[in-house]
Amino acid sequence: MSRPAxxxxxxxxGLLLAAYTLNFLDRQIVGILKIPxxxxxxxxxxxxxxxxxxxxxxxxxxxxxxxxxxxxRKGRARVIVLAIATWSLFTGLCGLVTxxxxxxxxxxxxxxxxxxxxxxxxxxxxxxxxxERRARALAIFFLGIPIGSALALFFGGWLAEAVDWRAAxxxxxxxxxxVAWLIARYVPDAAPDPAAGAAPFFxxxxxxxxxxxxxxxSLGAASGSICGYGFGFWLPSFFSENLGLSLTGIGAYYGSxxxxxxxxxxxxxSLVSDRLGAARSAAYPAVPGVAFLLSVPAYFxxxxxxxxxxxxxxxxxxxxxxxxxxxxxxxAVQGLVxxxxxxTASACFLLxxxxxxxxxxTFVFGFAADRLRPAYGADAMRIAIxxxxxxxxxxxxLCGLAAITIGRDAESPNI
Numbered sequence: 001m002s003r004p005a006x007x008x009x010x011x012x013x014g015l016l017l018a019a020y021t022l023n024f025l026d027r028q029i030v031g032i033l034k035i036p037x038x039x040x041x042x043x044x045x046x047x048x049x050x051x052x053x054x055x056x057x058x059x060x061x062x063x064x065x066x067x068x069x070x071x072x073r074k075g076r077a078r079v080i081v082l083a084i085a086t087w088s089l090f091t092g093l094c095g096l097v098t099x100x101x102x103x104x105x106x107x108x109x110x111x112x113x114x115x116x117x118x119x120x121x122x123x124x125x126x127x128x129x130x131x132e133r134r135a136r137a138l139a140i141f142f143l144g145i146p147i148g149s150a151l152a153l154f155f156g157g158w159l160a161e162a163v164d165w166r167a168a169x170x171x172x173x174x175x176x177x178x179v180a181w182l183i184a185r186y187v188p189d190a191a192p193d194p195a196a197g198a199a200p201f202f203x204x205x206x207x208x209x210x211x212x213x214x215x216x217x218s219l220g221a222a223s224g225s226i227c228g229y230g231f232g233f234w235l236p237s238f239f240s241e242n243l244g245l246s247l248t249g250i251g252a253y254y255g256s257x258x259x260x261x262x263x264x265x266x267x268x269x270s271l272v273s274d275r276l277g278a279a280r281s282a283a284y285p286a287v288p289g290v291a292f293l294l295s296v297p298a299y300f301x302x303x304x305x306x307x308x309x310x311x312x313x314x315x316x317x318x319x320x321x322x323x324x325x326x327x328x329x330x331x332a333v334q335g336l337v338x339x340x341x342x343x344t345a346s347a348c349f350l351l352x353x354x355x356x357x358x359x360x361x362t363f364v365f366g367f368a369a370d371r372l373r374p375a376y377g378a379d380a381m382r383i384a385i386x387x388x389x390x391x392x393x394x395x396x397x398l399c400g401l402a403a404i405t406i407g408r409d410a411e412s413p414n415i
Contacts, residue, residue, distance in 0.1 A: 009128040009129060011186060011187075012124065012125075012128055012186075012187050012188075013125065013128075013129075013137060013140055013141065015179070015182055015183050015186060015187055016080075016121045016124065016125065016141055016183075016187075017140060017141055017143060017144050018144075018179050018182075019080060019084055019117060019121070019144075019179055019180075019183060020117070020118070020121065020141055020142070020144030020145070020148065021143075021144040021147045021148040021151070022084065022087075022088070022144075022148065022175060022176045022179055023084075023087070023114055023117055023118070023144065023148060024144055024145050024147075024148025024149050024152070025148040025149075025151050025152045025155075025172060025175075026087055026088065026091040026110060026114070026148075026152075026172060026173065026176070027056070027110065027114060027148075027152075028148065028149045028152040028153075028232055028233075029091070029152040029156045029168065029169070029172060030051070030052050030094075030107070030233070031052070031149075031152065031153070031156075031232055031233045031234075031235075031236050032152065032153050032156045032157050032160070032236045032247060032250060032251060033156050033160055033165045033168055033169070034048050034051075034052065034233075034236075034237075035236065035237065035240060035247060036160055036164070036165040036247070037103070037165055040165075041098075041099065041100060041103070043100055044366075044370060045237075045366035045367070045369050045370045045373075046363075046366050046367050046370050047100055048366055049233075049362050049363035049364070049365065049366030049367060050104065050363055051100065051103055051104050051107055052107070052233050052362040052363075052366075053229075053233075053358055053359045053360070053361065053362030053363040054359045054362075054363060055104045055105075055107040055108050055111065056107050056108065056110060056111040056114075056358055056359075057111065057354050057355050057357075057358035057359035057362075058108070058111070058355070058359065059108050059111040059112050059115060060111035060112075060114050060115045060354055060358065061115075061350065061351045061352075061354040061355035061358075061359070062115075062351065062355070063111075063112055063115035063116070064115040064116070064118065064119055064347040064350050064351060064354075065201065065344070065347045065348065065351060067079055067083070067115055067116035067119070067120070067347070068119040068120060068123075068344050068346065068347035069201055069344055069347075071116075071119070071120035071123065072123070072340065072341070072342075072344055076120035076121075076123055076124050077120075077124070077183055077184070077187040077188065078184075079116045079117075079120050080116065080117050080120050080121060080183055080187070081180045081183050081184045082116060083113050083114065083115070083116030083117040084113070084117060084176045084177075084179060084180040084183070085113070085176070085177065085180045086109070086112060086113030086116070087109075087110045087111075087112075087113025087114045087117070087176065088113070088173045088174065088175070088176030088177055088180070089109070089113070089173065090106055090107075090109030090110045090112070090113060090173070091110055091169055091172060091173030091176075092169060092170045092173030092174060093106045093109065093169075093173075094106045094107065094110070094169040094173075095165070095166035095167065095168070095169030095170040095173075096166070118346070118350060119344075119346040119347040119350060121141065122138070122330060122334065122342065122346040123342040123346060124187070125137050125138055125141055126334045126339065126342050127339065127342075131335075133274070134274075134331050134334065136267075136270050136271060136274055136327070138270065138326070138327045138330050138331055139266050139267050139269075139270030139271070139326070139327035140267075142266045142270075142323075142326040142327055142330075143262075143263055143266060143267070145262060145266070145323065145326065146258050146259050146260075146261070146262025146263045146266065146319075146323070147259065147263070149232060149255075149258045149259075149262065150255040150256070150258045150259035150262075151255075152172075152255075153236070153250065153251040153254050153255035153258065154251045154252065154255045155168065155171075155172065155251075156168050156172070156247075156251065157246075157247035157248045157249075157250055157251030157252075157255075158247075158248055158251060159171060159172075160247050161246065161247050161248050201344060204337065204341045204344045204345060204348070205348055207337060207341075208336060208337065208345060208348055211336055211405075211409040212401075212402075212405045212409065213285075213332070213336060213402050213405045213406045213409040213410075214333065214336055214348075214349070214409070216285070216398050216399070216401050216402035216405065217285060217329050217332055217333055217349070217398075217399075217402050217406075218333075218348075218349050218352040218353060219352065219356075219398050220285070220288070220289070220292075220325075220329070220394075220395045220396075220397075220398030220399040220402060221325055221329050221349075221352075221353045221357075221395070222352050222353045222355075222356035222357050223356075223391045223392070223394045223395035223398060224288075224292055224322065224325055224357075224391065224392060224395035225353050225354070225356065225357025225358070225361060226356065226357050226360055226361035226364070226388065226391045227299075227322065227361065227388055227389065227391050227392055228322055228323070228357065228361070229357050229358045229361040229362055230361035230362055230364065230365040230385070230388060231299075231322075231365075231385060232258075233361075233362045233365070233366075234362075234365045234366065234369070234381060234384075234385065235254060235385070236250050236254060237369075237381055238303075238381045238382055238385065239253060239254055241378045241381060242378060242379070242381075242382060243308060253308070253312065254315075256312070256316075257312060257315045257316045257319055258319060260316050261315065261316035261317065261318070261319030261320040261323075262319050262320065262323045264316075264320045265291070265319065265320030265321060265322070265323045265324045266323050266324070266326050266327060268320070268324075269287050269288065269291060269323075269324035269325070269326075269327060269328060270326075270327030270328060270331075272287055273287045273327065273328035273331070274331075277328075277331075280407075281332070281335070281406050281407050281410055282403040282404070282406055282407060283328070283403075284328040284329065284331055284332040284335075284406065285328065285329060285332055285399045285400075285402035285403045285406055286399065286400070286403040287324065287328050288324050288325030288328050288329055288395075288399050289395075289396045289397075289398075289399030289400045289402075289403065290396070291321040291322070291324035291325065292321070292322070292324075292325065292392045292393075292395040292396040292399060293392070293393065293396035294321050295318050295321035295322045295389075295392050296389045296392050296393060298314060298317050298318035298321055299314075299315075299318045299322075299385075299386075299389055299392075300386060300389060301314050302314035302315045302317075302318055303382055303385060303386055322392070325395075325399070329399075330346070330349075332402070332406060332410075333345060333346065333349045334346070335410045336409060336410060361391075364388070365381070365384050365385060365388060368380075368384035368387065368388075369381045369384045372384060
């Protein structure tokens with residue numbers, strides 16, 4: 001398909017950014033609301049990890065594939081609109097629960113909705129943006145992660161203290177409906193060139209599976225996401241237990257870390273990758289690999305700092321490094337297949353990244369903290385997080401290997 005004029009592609013990118021911001025706001029709000037939820041419902045850290053991880057990831061990762069298949073065949077905007085309405089509804093329902101299992105099912109509903117929002121967005125951006133600007137366009141889209149996560153911390157903490165945690169879910173869930181309407185009104189609901197068709201799912205999967213770069217990129221991003229999602233969910237508990245911050249204080253402190261550090265890391269890494277990747281496609285996995293490796297000492301020093309001010313600077317730097325992979329690796333995956341297969345390829349990529357990253361990452365830190373708490377008390381979560389930094393080392397290694405294989409695996413020389 002021909003790409004729209006710059007104004008049209010800019011509007012599409014802006015609306016998709018708004019949707020992805022809400023995606024992460026609704027996804028990450030439990031990171032701060034779990035503190036009052038735990039107190040009211042009497043939940044353990046293991047139960048919170050299951051609710052925040054497996055409940056969401058099990059449906060989010062698996063249903064992304066059929067939603068992406070439908071989007072590739074019938075149109076991407078309609079899938080995104082339905083997805084936003086669904087996850088917004090279930091986010092609001094989270095405010096009505098009275099037990100662990102009700103909350104577990106409601107979070108599954110949020111995962112069902114969000115499964116339809118991301119892969120079609122990747123494909124729309126790739127469809128409307130030239131290859132040499134694609135990583136930067138994806139970087140703008142990925143700013144929804146730090147913006148949405150920061151808003152979840154800011155408004156989640158404020159609403160929970162000003163009213164209660166139930167009101168926070170209801171208000172934030174309702175915010176998605178106007179954005180769904182705007183996308184339905186202004187984003188073209190068109191699939192790729194109908195003449196190209198959408199390849200059968202197992203044909204796309206077989207094509208990806210034959211390329212080592214796909215596995216290395218997927219598992220590298222998944223390893224990094226174990227820490228990324230795990231830290232995002234559990235660092236509010238660390239700040240509460242170790243720094244004694246209130247919900248509003250956590251929202252301001254950690255929210256500003258996520259916003260400033262995350263936005264800087266996503267944008268700068270994508271800018272560097274686009275410039276270096278014009279000459280060598282290996283830059284797309286290599287830049288995140290270096291960032292993953294550097295994030296280990298950054299987080300270690302930040303977690304050990306006794307000064308809240310110095311800790312803020314260190315956490316912001318570590319946050320920037322840990323999110324540097326988003327634009328470059330996603331761009332690399334888009335370049336492994338033909339345009340008509342991109343949404344499906346993205347869904348396959350997200351299956352591994354999110355099932356492992358969200359499902360395992362959120363659970364493992366809560367489980368470890370529960371086991372360490374009898375011996376270490378309030379320091380248990382800090383030790384669990386420090387032990388988990390080894391996943392960033394593994395992610396760096398896998399990205400380094402992908403830098404070796406990506407050149408021969410790409411669909412075309414220009415990713």
